[in-house]
Amino acid sequence: MTGLPxxxxxxxxRFLLIAAAGTLxxxxxxxxxxxxxxxxxxxxxxxxxxxxxxxxxxxxLVENGNTVAMTVSVDAPIGAVHSxxxxxxxxxxxxxxxxxxxxRAGVPRIQTRIRLATSQTVVxxxxxxxxxxxxxxxxxxxxxxxxxx
Amino acid sequence: xxxxxxxxxxxxRKGEPFDVKLLISHPMESGQRRDAMGLAIPxxxxxxxxxxxxxxxxxxxxxxxxIAANPFLVFSAQIERxxxxxxxxxxxxxxxxxxxxxxxxx
Numbered sequence: 001m002t003g004l005p006x007x008x009x010x011x012x013x014r015f016l017l018i019a020a021a022g023t024l025x026x027x028x029x030x031x032x033x034x035x036x037x038x039x040x041x042x043x044x045x046x047x048x049x050x051x052x053x054x055x056x057x058x059x060x061l062v063e064n065g066n067t068v069a070m071t072v073s074v075d076a077p078i079g080a081v082h083s084x085x086x087x088x089x090x091x092x093x094x095x096x097x098x099x100x101x102x103x104r105a106g107v108p109r110i111q112t113r114i115r116l117a118t119s120q121t122v123v124x125x126x127x128x129x130x131x132x133x134x135x136x137x138x139x140x141x142x143x144x145x146x147x148x149x
Numbered sequence: 150x151x152x153x154x155x156x157x158x159x160x161x162r163k164g165e166p167f168d169v170k171l172l173i174s175h176p177m178e179s180g181q182r183r184d185a186m187g188l189a190i191p192x193x194x195x196x197x198x199x200x201x202x203x204x205x206x207x208x209x210x211x212x213x214x215x216i217a218a219n220p221f222l223v224f225s226a227q228i229e230r231x232x233x234x235x236x237x238x239x240x241x242x243x244x245x246x247x248x249x250x251x252x253x254x255x
Contacts, residue, residue, distance in 0.1 A: 078166065091215050099209065104206065
C-alpha cells in the first residue's frame, strides 16, 4: 500500500540517487480536489450531497499542521447518522478518517487531532440512515506544514 | 502494547449520551517522512478502532496517516444498563489491543 522499497532491499547507487533527490526536493505527492471528488463519488454512488447539517469545526489559520484540533458534529437526532467521512484535498493521502455510528452511539459528534500538509480545503461528508448525504467544508491556511519534518 | 488512556464516567444516566475520551500513545508514523539517510521511514499507524458496549457496536473508525501522532478521540455513547465499554484497535503490525472500562447506568 505504501509503495516503499521493501525493507532490507539492496540499496544500490541508483536508489541512493533517487533517495537523495527526494530529500532535496520536497517531492511529496499531494492529492488533488479531483481525487477527493472521485473518493466522494465512490462513497455516495448516485446520490447527491447537500450543503448543511454537518458542522466542521477547524481553525481557519493553522500554526502547526502536525496537530490540528478538529470537531465534526451533525445537526441530527441520535441514531440518524450512519457515518462521517473527512477528506483533506492537499494531503499526500486525501482520506483523513471514516467513522461509523452504531446503535449505541450517542450524539453524532467526534473530536480528534489531524495532520495537514499545506493550506487547503477540508471536506466533511455525513451519511444519514435515510440515505441522504450532507457536507461542510473549511478552507484553511497552514503556516507550518506536517509530513515534511 | 502502547499506553492507552480511556476516560468514561463511572456512572451515567440511562439513555443519556455521555462522552468517551480516548488517548493512544502511538507515533502514527505517516510513511511520508525520510530519515537522515534519505530513506523512507516505514508507515506505522493505528488502522482501525472499534468501540463496543458488551456486544453492541457503539462506534467504529478507520484511521489514516492524516491522524496526528498520539491519537486523541472524543465520541459519544448512550447505554440503557450497566456494562463494559471496550475499545479495540489494530495497528499496521496487526497487533490488536483492547482497553475496557466499566460503566454503571442509574
